Amino acid sequence: MHAAAGGVGSILCPWAKHLGATVIGTVGTEEKAARALANGCAHAIVYTKEDFVARVASITGGAGVHVVYDSVGKDTFLRSLECLAPMGMLALYGQSSGAVAPLDVTVLARRSLFLTRPGLPDYTARREDLIQSAWELFEVLGKGIVDVKIERRFPLADAAIAHRELEARKTTGSTILVP
DSSP: TTTTTTHHHHHHHHHHHHHHOEEEEEESHHHHHHHHHHHTOOOEETTSSSSSHHHHHHHHTTTOOEEEEESTTTTTTHHHHHHEEOOOOOOHHHHOOOOOOOOOOOHHTTTTTEHHHHHHHTTSSSHHHHHHHHHHHHHHTOOOOOOOOEEEEEEEEGGHHHHHHHTTTOBOOOBEEEE
């Protein structure tokens, strides 16, 4: 899980742990590593101090991981593919560092890898899917499995500043814009 101390990472990490996953999180600082561990990560990799691909290989005994959740994009994408086990999946759901360059899909064939770029509107297009997804989230929130921490609030007029803070990876927890 890239950005394991960020807003989405703070939801996905404890939820994945609750579902039985061994979660490996990447973060940019020691402070964020502590947050990632508190979020349920079994391992926190500070990518500014160590090579996350090598560390994932070490943690998994060279087997790789079944899935990588990547909200960072350009800076992590190709290296995330290197972390995958054969038939593993990369879920690229954001691009805080910028858009990923076009990909020669034969790269995926090296280990029969899968790639997805999910978008929330497709998963919640039907009302019953939206209700089910919301219910599942509220259920884990209500049980205390996931705890959403709003760390930063920006006036809507400062949306550009908020985006720069996110892109510079200066945030932890959730960041919201206040109208």
